[in-house]
Amino acid sequence: MKILMATFWGLQNLGGIWTYIRQLSEWYAEHGIEVDVIGTDMQKETVYILKKGWLFEKKAVLPALHSSLSNGHVPALHADPYLAYLELNRYAYELGMAYLGTESYDLIHAQDPISAYSISRVMKRKVPLVTSYHGSLHLEGYLDELQINPDTRKEDYLRTPLGNYYKTMEQLGIAASDGFIVSSSWIQQLMQQFHAPAAAFSRIPYAVDxxxxxxxxxxxxxxxxxPNKQVIAFTGRLEYIKGIHVLLEAASILKKYREDFVIWIAGEGSMGSLYKEQTQNKGLEGHVKFWGMVNNVPSFLKNVHIYVQPSLQDTQPFSVTEAQLAGIPVIVADTAGMPDMVVEGKTGYVVPPSDAAALARKLDYLLTHPNVRTRVGTAARTWARKYRSLERQAKDTLAVYEQYIKKNRIAERGQDEMTDVKIRRDERTESLSTSAAFSLPHLPIASDLLADLMSKLPPDYRLPDRKVIKDRE
Known part of the structure; x- marks a missing residue:
């Protein structure tokens, strides 16, 4: 069995998603299953296969893409600068995927909607395509917009060029896929809003080695x-979506009636300096400690009494499971896939998202009742070791792979009775197509590279992608 795990994004920039890819691929390699991992190096602008040294330099095609798909040629592509950046890099990613090859694999496991849809566009031979959504592009985009314009309504954001682009990519990623592996009921429900059939889902929670x-x-x-302090911890990326500002606000409330706590924040991110400034402005210097990047989280958690995951959106953070394995009671926000990770009052607690007062009350309760912390933490550890082991996750995921590989082999023998689980992706995406686009020979790139790409791409491959970029009448 030969598996390809693929993402459009930079591998080492993925946080918990990188942990998911790394753990599964390493477990399979140890058990004799060949796995390649393809991703993007954002700094070097390459698409590459991890550990093999095979790569495609996007600079070989990006200048030609920019000149051929300029604002003068395709105005709709440039309706938003970041949309243009993403879409042009997606075309470079598609050409890179074609160059590196997708057809020697028994199954492809895409890790995001952009890679799923892009891979489907460059396949010449049908390879089973299973996709995992680890979050929501359009919801994360909306949360980013709220940082700039707090009064923005979601329905208004989704009408913007970038909001509509994210939503379209999620829809097309679903239409391109044969099946889905998801970690939570939340992400499944979100994907089903884009008409993903319920029978195509396998729900396999994230796990820890x-x-x-x-x-x-x-x-x-x-x-x-x-001395004389109880430790409240958070580990993860210092980004707005993680809700650290909510934790700091809760600390400000808590400080009004008790002094026996300190908050440890481990991680790095674009919001780090802003959170440190917020800490100073609220007079929390003696109650908040920023540790930066921590290489050994299990060791870091040894002296922690309470763990908080206040994210505005988070599918199933590995950090919550790590805290549970450490026997620490966890508090999570009631959003996305996090409520699936705890049984209220037994293995953890759930508080309303963005509600600093509610979080402060729950922290006060746990700081006051050490016996409750011990009971809940012990139950959490038992639960996590039973239900969140990597071996269990890897075997369940492998069973899904085998299911789709078997169905594909039956189809190749002309016995295509795939029942209700098969998604007819061509039929579901054809109606999204609009006006004509140019074929690859019109792209001004090196002739030898052009010839190689032409031999590997489907004959109907076109740029720009008119299922995404629609000219206005």
Whole structure:
């Protein structure tokens, strides 16, 4: 069996998604299953196969794409600068995928809607395509917009060129896929809004390599709690979507009636300096400690009493499972896939999203009741070790792969009775097409590269993609 795991995004910039890809691919490699991982190096502008050294330099085609698809040629593409950046890089990604090859695999597991749809456009031979959505492009885009314009309504954002682009890509990623592996009921419900059939879903929660976790946890910690302080922790990217500003606001409320706590924040991100400024403005310097990037999270958690995941949107953070495995009671926001991770009052707690007062009350309760912390933390550890092991996740995922590979082989033998699970992706996307586009020979790139790409791409491959970029009448 030969599997390809693919993403449009930069592999090492993916946070928890990179952990998901890395853990599964390494587990399969250890068990004799060949897995390639394709992603983008955003800094070097390459599409590459991890660990093989095979790469495609996007600079070989990006200048030609920019000149051939300029504002004068395709105004709709340039309705938003970031939309143009994403779409032109998607075309370069598609050409890179064709160059590196997708047809030698038994199955492709796409990790986002953009890679799923892009791969479907460059396939000449039908390879089963299973896709995981680890979040929502259009909802994350909306949350980014709220940072700039707090009064923006979601329906108005989705009418903007960029909001509509994200929504279209999610729709096309679903239409391009044969099946879906998701971690939570939330992401499944969101995808079904784009007409993904319920029968095509396999729900497999994220997991942690317990052997590796235990090895890291056994190492001595260098993070000591201050005297007479109980530690509240968060680990992850310092981005707006993670809701750290809500945790800092809750700390400001909590500080009004107790002093026996400190908040440890581990991680890096674009909002780091702003959160440090917020800490100073609220007079929380003695109650908040920013540790930067922490390499050994299990060891870091040893002296933690409560873990908080206040995200505005988060599918199923690995950090929550790591805290549960450490025997720490967790508090998560009631949004996205996080409520699936706890049983209220038994293995953790759920508070309303963006509600700093509610979070402060729950923290106050747990700080006051150490016996409750011990009971809930112990139950969380037992639950996580039973239901969140990498071995269980890998075997369940492998069973899904085998299911779609078997169906594809039956179809190749002319016995295409795929029942209700098969998604007829060509039929579902054809109606989205509009006006004509140019074929690849019109792209001014090196002749040898052009010839190679022409031999690997479907004969009907066109640029720009008129299922995405629609000229206005």
């Amino acid at each position: 317990l052997v590796q976790y235990d090895e890291l946890a056994a190492k001595q910690t260098s993070y000591s709690a201050p």
